[in-house]
Amino acid sequence: MTTRSIEIGVGLFVAIGIAALLVLALQVSNLHEYRQTDSYQVSAYFSNIGGLKVRAPVTVSGVRIGRVSEIYYDPNRFQARVVMTISTQYDYLPTDTQASIYTAGLLGEQYIALGVGGEEDALRDGDEILFTQSAVVLEELIGRVLVNMTAP
Amino acid sequence: MVSLLQRLGHFGLSVFQSLGRAHLFLLRTLWSLGSLTWRPRLLIRELYSVGVLSLLIILVSGLFVGMVLGYQGYITLVNFGAEEVLGSVVALSLVRELGPVVTALLFAGRAGSALAAEIGLMKTTEQLSSMEMMAVDPYKRVIAPRFLAGILAMPLLAAAFSAVGVWGGYFIGVGLLGVDGGSYWSQMQASVDFYDDVLSGIIKSIVFGFVASWIAVFQGYDATPTSEGISRATTNTVVYTALAVLALDFILTGLMFSA
Numbered sequence: 001m002t003t004r005s006i007e008i009g010v011g012l013f014v015a016i017g018i019a020a021l022l023v024l025a026l027q028v029s030n031l032h033e034y035r036q037t038d039s040y041q042v043s044a045y046f047s048n049i050g051g052l053k054v055r056a057p058v059t060v061s062g063v064r065i066g067r068v069s070e071i072y073y074d075p076n077r078f079q080a081r082v083v084m085t086i087s088t089q090y091d092y093l094p095t096d097t098q099a100s101i102y103t104a105g106l107l108g109e110q111y112i113a114l115g116v117g118g119e120e121d122a123l124r125d126g127d128e129i130l131f132t133q134s135a136v137v138l139e140e141l142i143g144r145v146l147v148n149m150t151a152p
Numbered sequence: 153m154v155s156l157l158q159r160l161g162h163f164g165l166s167v168f169q170s171l172g173r174a175h176l177f178l179l180r181t182l183w184s185l186g187s188l189t190w191r192p193r194l195l196i197r198e199l200y201s202v203g204v205l206s207l208l209i210i211l212v213s214g215l216f217v218g219m220v221l222g223y224q225g226y227i228t229l230v231n232f233g234a235e236e237v238l239g240s241v242v243a244l245s246l247v248r249e250l251g252p253v254v255t256a257l258l259f260a261g262r263a264g265s266a267l268a269a270e271i272g273l274m275k276t277t278e279q280l281s282s283m284e285m286m287a288v289d290p291y292k293r294v295i296a297p298r299f300l301a302g303i304l305a306m307p308l309l310a311a312a313f314s315a316v317g318v319w320g321g322y323f324i325g326v327g328l329l330g331v332d333g334g335s336y337w338s339q340m341q342a343s344v345d346f347y348d349d350v351l352s353g354i355i356k357s358i359v360f361g362f363v364a365s366w367i368a369v370f371q372g373y374d375a376t377p378t379s380e381g382i383s384r385a386t387t388n389t390v391v392y393t394a395l396a397v398l399a400l401d402f403i404l405t406g407l408m409f410s411a
Contacts, residue, residue, distance in 0.1 A: 006200045014203075017311055017312055018308070020315035028314075
């Protein structure tokens with residue numbers, strides 16, 4: 001085996017390895033979502049977030065415009081504070097926009113759906129969404145149905 | 153009774169002695185790695201025998217493992233009407249676990265045993281001592297390039313394994329069983345995170361590459377210089393590497409994915 005063909009073989013091997021890494025990065029994983037497009041953050045308070053997780057999608061009319069970037073409990077308001085990072089491409093959301101937590105499918109993951117309001121002013125970076133609707137907890141719902149059914 | 157105790161003590165001491173030798177050996181090997189910077193030819197030759205010659209078995213096994221995952225995942229998921237998430241099942245199990253672990257096991261069988269046998273035979277035929285006589289440091293000339301080649305080759309082989317496996321799952325799931333191709337990829341991209349999953353898998357494979365090549369070159373270098381010693385060194389290489397990789401995988405998985 002000549003040195004030249006060994007070197008060609010190793011070059012081919014490294015190229016295949018790097019190509020496989022690229023496939024894993026670009027085709028299999030979500031790396032392209034990390035490409036930082038300009039974004040701004042708005043927050044909202046919910047009394048119950050259900051199973052919402054960080055990186056859950058934020059949608060308007062079903063179109064994903066951002067992701068949940070932070071969730072924590074605010075001990076002063078006794079509510080959960082959810083910070084959403086939204087792409088600046090969608091920077092014209094009225095200030096009376098409503099945020100609701102819905103479930104994709106019956107048992108799927110939870111996401112935030114924004115219902116657009118009618119105000120003239122738009123939400124800016126750091127603003128807070130005032131109108132929110134908490135997640136529907138399935139057990140609560142079943143409990144309510146049972147109470148209705150057992151009522152005389 | 154006392155002689156049984158003595159044998160136990162002898163066994164314990166010899167285990168600790170070989171552990172100590174292995175670590176001194178590792179230190180000296182790491183110390184000799186620097187000399188490779190002005191002799192890259194040695195490294196390329198070893199990359200060929202460790203990496204290029206292992207590529208075919210890795211690609212073929214990756215394809216078959218991916219196809220089996222496609223079948224098994226589909227059979228389980230279709231009961232819940234959730235066959236659309238087949239892509240995430242195949243990709244996550246490959247990228248996180250099967251890619252690094254199965255590649256390391258195959259690597260131990262294909263490349264590790266060959267390394268141990270080669271170095272063991274060099275020792276048996278006194279090539280290593282004659283190198284020392286000629287003032288050639290066998291650590292720099294023989295051990296270091298093989299060790300580094302193993303560490304460099306493993307992540308590339310594991311990535312190739314996972315990538316081919318994902319395609320194998322695609323052939324079975326989409327081509328044969330009729331899962332929608334678009335949702336195969338989109339579900340996969342929605343659930344596989346680059347930093348949490350792909351990068352953790354690559355880190356795992358680097359660690360496994362380090363351990364597998366360390367065990368292989370040490371077993372070869374430490375072999376008893378007889379033909380029986382060489383056969384024991386190759387067996388030990390495969391057995392120890394398999395045990396070490398599986399145990400380390402448990403620990404690494406606990407560290408990476410528990411939070």
